[in-house]
Amino acid sequence: MSKCINHFFKTGLILTSLVATSVVANEDQTKKDLSDIQSALQKTEAELKGQRKSIAQMRKDLRAHELDIAQNAKALNLAAQSVKENEQQQREQQAKAEQLKAQQAQRQTLLAAQLKSAYMAGSHDYSKMLLNQQDTAKIERTLSYYNYLNKARIEQIEELKALQQEIADNQAELEKTKQRLVALYDEQKRRQQALVNAQQERKTNLNKLQSALKETKSSIDYLKENEQTLITAIEELEQERSEKVELLGLQSSKGKLDWPTKGALRHRFGQRKHGNIDWKGVLISAKEGSNVKSVQNGQVVYADWLNGFGWVIAIDHGDGFMSLYGHAQTLLRDVGDLVREGETIALVGQSGGQPDPGLYFEIRHKGRAVNPVKWCRRI
Numbered sequence: 001m002s003k004c005i006n007h008f009f010k011t012g013l014i015l016t017s018l019v020a021t022s023v024v025a026n027e028d029q030t031k032k033d034l035s036d037i038q039s040a041l042q043k044t045e046a047e048l049k050g051q052r053k054s055i056a057q058m059r060k061d062l063r064a065h066e067l068d069i070a071q072n073a074k075a076l077n078l079a080a081q082s083v084k085e086n087e088q089q090q091r092e093q094q095a096k097a098e099q100l101k102a103q104q105a106q107r108q109t110l111l112a113a114q115l116k117s118a119y120m121a122g123s124h125d126y127s128k129m130l131l132n133q134q135d136t137a138k139i140e141r142t143l144s145y146y147n148y149l150n151k152a153r154i155e156q157i158e159e160l161k162a163l164q165q166e167i168a169d170n171q172a173e174l175e176k177t178k179q180r181l182v183a184l185y186d187e188q189k190r191r192q193q194a195l196v197n198a199q200q201e202r203k204t205n206l207n208k209l210q211s212a213l214k215e216t217k218s219s220i221d222y223l224k225e226n227e228q229t230l231i232t233a234i235e236e237l238e239q240e241r242s243e244k245v246e247l248l249g250l251q252s253s254k255g256k257l258d259w260p261t262k263g264a265l266r267h268r269f270g271q272r273k274h275g276n277i278d279w280k281g282v283l284i285s286a287k288e289g290s291n292v293k294s295v296q297n298g299q300v301v302y303a304d305w306l307n308g309f310g311w312v313i314a315i316d317h318g319d320g321f322m323s324l325y326g327h328a329q330t331l332l333r334d335v336g337d338l339v340r341e342g343e344t345i346a347l348v349g350q351s352g353g354q355p356d357p358g359l360y361f362e363i364r365h366k367g368r369a370v371n372p373v374k375w376c377r378r379i
Contacts, residue, residue, distance in 0.1 A: 061205050063305050066351040068198035070311055070330035073289065073347055076191040077332070083184045086177055093174045100167045110156060247318025250296055250363070250375065257295045257376045258341075260325060261286045261348055261359050269371040280369040281324070281362030288357035292325050292346040294339045295363075295376070303331045309360060310351025315339060320367075326360035327352050 250257070263286035271279045294315055301322070302314035309326035313333065316322055329349025339345055350357045363372050 058205060058208055059307065062202065062353060066202060066305065066310055066349075069195060069202060069349065069351070070328075072191050072195040072198055073330040073349075074332065076188065076195060077330075077347070079184055079188045079191055083181065083188065086181050086184060090174065090177045090181065093170060093177060097167065097170050097174060100163060100170060104160070104163050104167060108160065247298055247316065249319025250317050250321040250323075250365075251319065253296060254375050255377070258293070259284070259376050260292050260295055260323075260361055261290050263287075263290075263358070265373075266358055269369075269373060281360055282372050283327075284359045284361060286348040286357060286359050288329060288348055288350065290348040291344045292328060292348055292359055293342050294345050295323055296341050298323070298339055300333050300335050300337045300339060300345070303333060303335050306352070308352050310354070311346070311349065313346050315345070320365050322364045324360075324362040324364070326362075327354050327358060329357075 261284055263284040265282050266285045267273075267279050267283040269279055269282055273279055292313075296315075296317050298315035298317040300313060301316045302312065302324075304312065306312045306326070311328040311331050312324060312326045313328065313331050314322055314324045325346055327348075327350055328346040329351065331346045333339060333345045348357055348359050361372055363370050363375055
């Protein structure tokens with residue numbers, strides 16, 4: 001009996017020892033697993049931090065590329081206007097050249113007729129009449145006639161000389177205009193290529209940015225940050241807008257405003273974006289480089305690049321009304337400029353990380369976003 005008890009006791013001690021050993025082993029393994037998880041978490045957080053830093057740099061590069069696009073698009077716009085003006089000047093100078101040539105031909109014909117008349121009258125010159133002792137009165141009349149012809153010929157020759165000089169001057173100006181046009185065309189080609197290069201760089205940078213955003217969980221925070229940036233900017237504009245210009249607001253124009261550009265509505269006011277964020281304006285599909293026009297008289301109070309919205313221009317219309325235009329390719333007006341209804345203020349683009357060209361359009365009254373569809377004419 002005692003042997004059995006001793007055996008049982010020994011067996012219990014062994015089992016207890018095994019259990020204790022197992023518990024210690026499990027505890028060590030759990031600590032090791034925890035350590036591994038913490039290390040992995042630290043590594044993930046470090047990678048996330050690095051990705052956010054990379055995204056910030058990509059945003060900076062995107063802004064630089066879109067600045068290049070804006071500058072080249074604006075220069076191309078100005079070059080096109082200069083070409084148009086010089087082509088008109090060339091047409092006017094060419095018409096003037098043809099008119100001068102016609103006058104030259106007319107005067108040459110007239111001078112030739114006078115020379116022919118003098119030649120035909122040469123057989124009755126006054127020396128013969130004197131030798132033949134003809135009538136004195138007749139001789140005097142003939143002399144007067146010769147003097148008149150000589151004066152007329154001299155005047156015609158002088159006028160012809162002046163006309164030829166005017167033709168030469170006109171041809172010189174026409175040649176200068178042609179040279180300017182050649183230079184402008186070359187400048188257009190260079191600017192167009194620079195614009196294409198900048199757009200390609202922007203596309204590459206945008207693809208990198210979008211890939212980085214997909215790899216992180218910060219896309220919703222990114223959109224919220226952009227929205228908050230816009231709200232903050234608008235609140236600051238509400239405080240800083242000029243009181244010197246008397247503007248009448250938009251109240252009397254409700255439902256009568258023209259849309260700032262032509263195109264279908266890709267996103268509508270109040271439509272859900274991501275997470276709990278709604279559209280505070282509309283996104284209009286439009287061709288890149290199309291004109292963006294002010295919906296009403298106003299004063300530019302903001303014209304700069306804004307995260308998520310690219311190149312943005314905001315106009316104060318008075319009485320607490322403002323309109324905002326985003327994702328522009330370039331801005332054609334500066335802060336403080338007065339603009340009229342229908343005046344071109346920017347060009348449609350896809351700045352701010354947009355995959356396709358379009359115009360973001362927003363109307364606010366006393367800081368609150370309102371539905372632009374209710375304020376503009378039906379499309």
